[in-house]
Amino acid sequence: MTVYLVGAGPGDPKLLTLRGRELLECAEVVLHDHLVDRRVLDFARPQAQRIYVRELGRGNGQAPGVTTQDQINAALIAYGRQGKTVVRLKGGDPFVFGRGGEEASALAEAGVPYEVVPGVTSAVAVPAAAGIPVTQRGMASSVAIVTGHEAPHKGPGAATVDWAALATATDTLVVLMGLGRLEERAQTLIAHGRPPDTPAAVIANGTWPGQRTVTGRLDEIADRVADAGLQSPAVIVVGEVVHQRDALAQAAQAAKETSKPCG
Incomplete structure (x- = not known):
């Protein structure tokens, strides 16, 4: 057994x-x-x-x-x-x-x-599928993976996400299960030192058929996601690595369209 x-x-x-x-x-x-x-x-x-x-x-x-x-x-x-x-x-x-x-x-x-x-883990694979590496030499040497949805009835002394500290503690921030509070989290990060123009991305249905990605500045990403109608499951990425998406995603798509499976 x-x-x-x-x-x-x-x-x-x-x-x-x-x-x-x-x-x-x-x-x-x-x-x-x-x-x-x-x-x-x-x-x-x-x-x-x-x-x-x-x-x-x-x-x-x-x-x-x-x-x-x-x-x-x-x-x-x-x-x-x-x-x-x-x-x-x-x-x-x-x-x-x-x-x-x-x-x-x-x-x-x-x-x-x-x-x-x-x-x-979707924390690394979903950004990768969207052309976003969570680390990049010379750009991002640290990454934090956090939950955007904590249990509402945690007992005294239980660990909670310190969003204020995370604002400046890591190069790349990956948030799982956080779409419902995206605007609130973005505002908190900005209020505690993350520049408003920090690149951000939200990838919905990552690696599934129908994967969709929305990018923008941290101070506008919530509005862009709402306009696009993205829904969970989604992975949120905040950091300069999001800038890599345009070049890497295009190259990956071109390779996918021209390559053949092995065998």
């Missing part, structure tokens, strides 16, 4: 790791998140039991589509104790804002063997 915490990558099924695909092909139970591309799930064998984790809360008096982390932990433990090969499939990387650490801790405490299978 083993539970595998597998990172599904940022969206494109070709970015799933070889180990991740191998485990999906032999899994008996697959518990997956909303942001896992259905094409990734197609790697699971037909007889595997597929469980969308938001459905675990049904029948417990909860609102439709609402499942607590405790319920997910309990399901992983229960299936693991049944001696099944279980894949917990999570978008991106399990340990990058994926609550993989919480699930690993619960499994360890319950004595259920588990393995963590890293995935390609």
